[in-house]
Amino acid sequence: MIRILHLADLHLGWRPAFMPRDRAEERRRRRDDLLERAVDLALDRQHGIDLVVIAGDLFETHRPEEPLVASVMAQLRRLEQAGFPVVTVPGNHDEITYPNSVYQNHREDWPGLLVTNPNPAHVATLTVQGTALHLYSLAYTGGVTQTQPPVNRFPKVDEPGAHLAVFHGTLGDWGGDRSLPLDPAALAQAGYDYVALGHIHKPGEVRMGRGLAVYPGAVEGKGFDDPGTGQFTIACVEAGGVRLERVPAGAQPxxxxxxxxxxxxxxxxxxxxxxxxxxxxxxxxxxxxxxxxxxxxxxxxxxxxxxxxxxxxxxxxxxxxxxxxxxxxxxxxxxxxxxxxxxxxxxxxxxxxxxxxxxxxxxxxxxxxxxxxxx
Incomplete structure (x- = not known):
């Protein structure tokens, strides 16, 4: 069994415009420690985490403030130094397209595996719990990534092991280019064991053949129409399928x-x-x-x-x-x-x-x- 801490849509650096300035800044500060809470959970052996996946929109913008970037990279290095594989996929808010994107600026020193390829590809094979874990992903890049028709070519290596795909996008042809439409039938046909998704802030699960595609939802929300789940999502991938666990994240109600x-x-x-x-x-x-x-x-x-x-x-x-x-x-x-x-x-x-x-x-x-x- 491989246990994956599946994160998405943390939107670090976001400030609520509907609050007074002092409250907005306090709310931003509280939300911005979300990644530290996630890393603490991963490092806590009682949860048995093997891999951490960030499925897009780690940041609210492609140019977050440098102190925030430094803090985030320090947290990810805690995982790296403890021997935890960590995979980061850019989203549409923190898009890699721009030359001054955080991921362009830190392409060489980003902790763990940073996905940069604009189209679906087999990006790595890791050994986790003695099992080969094959990773597939892409980083949406304006003008390069296929969006019309929706992405419909998903590679899969013909090798034993578990197969994990990570995409920040939408299932179906809606939401526009930057929402990265994904063809559900083609994705199911690929036969991945687990598809870690981001972009949709409400949690959701879609059966994909023998596998499962999951939106964990935004842990800390942005407002009354987007309140957040208040929970971290752990995917347990094993021979019999995928089982999900939810762990309280200490989110502000x-x-x-x-x-x-x-x-x-x-x-x-x-x-x-x-x-x-x-x-x-x-x-x-x-x-x-x-x-x-x-x-x-x-x-x-x-x-x-x-x-x-x-x-x-x-x-x-x-x-x-x-x-x-x-x-x-x-x-x-x-x-x-x-x-x-x-x-x-x-x-x-x-x-x-x-x-x-x-x-x-x-x-x-x-x-x-x-x-x-x-x-």
Whole structure:
């Protein structure tokens, strides 16, 4: 059995633009120690790791800050010095295409095996647990790597041992060139034992003949729509197939919580209920739902409770602006009434779901502003 620590989409160096600067920098710092946590896990003999694979987007950008690069290379050298093979594949964020890419600058001194070939190839054969492990991969290179049609030629040496492919791409013809479309049928036909994938941030598994293709997902997410798995993925490749293990990664929680305000007496009680959800380590979005006791000021509630969370966002999705209430205001010969009538006409004419969502939010915010619900 060969045990592979499968990493992908760490996006080291990323900063959350939606947070205040001090919180954003703290969040970046916490995320950037993710690789150190992974290396600590690999070096802990109780997990029995034999090989570490990074399937793309180790960095958020192809030109990360030099102190971060130095830190990352130091962590990878810890693996190398302990005798652990480590394979790094460039992604689309940290793309190798550019002459000033981190992987171009450190092509010669990058710890372990750095994949640089632009098309699928047999890149190495390692001996792991007394077994020959044949590696196949590519580094997407703009203007060189085949993307249309999707990559459909996958080599495989006719030699005994385990066969591991590593790609940062998408299964199927979607996502554009830099998402590296891979032909699923051709990939299955290649007959690899394990296909370590990156690019898709949600975890997923696809049976590939007798093998398995796996997206481990992003361990530390980027926001409420991309919260991260909070777990490291270990693939156990053996004669009978592949078994996956998930190990907690000590990730910072990113959560969305719904709070039904129906039956609450007033805005003060709603604010107190939000405060009860507090956790100083959590990045939280609290969605207020149900029948609101009055027109709520989400920004005021957020400001009052923010210090209780690492970061807090409060979203008002209550029916405080019910159709009946809007109907009553729309019937008035006032600026508020005229605003509601015009926004409703625009909503009736708009067909695009995304634009409708923007207009609905604009209607809500406009009414709240005119009623004095916001600054």
């Amino acid at each position: 990113v959560v969305v919580r719904d709070l039904d305000v129906s039956g609450m007496a007033d805005a003060a009680q709603v604010t107190a209920a939000v405060a009860e959800l507090a956790d100083p380590a959590v990045i939280a979005r609290v969605r207020l739902t149900g029948s609101a006791p009055e027109l709520l000021n989400a920004e005021a509630i957020q400001a009052h409770c923010a210090h209780r969370f690492f970061y807090l966002e409060v979203v008002d999705e209550t029916d405080s602006l019910s159709p009946q209430r809007l109907d009553r205001w729309a019937g008035e010969r006032t600026i508020l009434g005229e605003f509601i009538r015009r926004m409703r006409r625009r909503l009736a004419e708009e067909q695009d779901p995304g634009e409708r969502a923007v207009l609905e939010q604009a209607l809500r915010r406009g009414v709240q502003a005119m009623l004095g619900g916001e600054r």
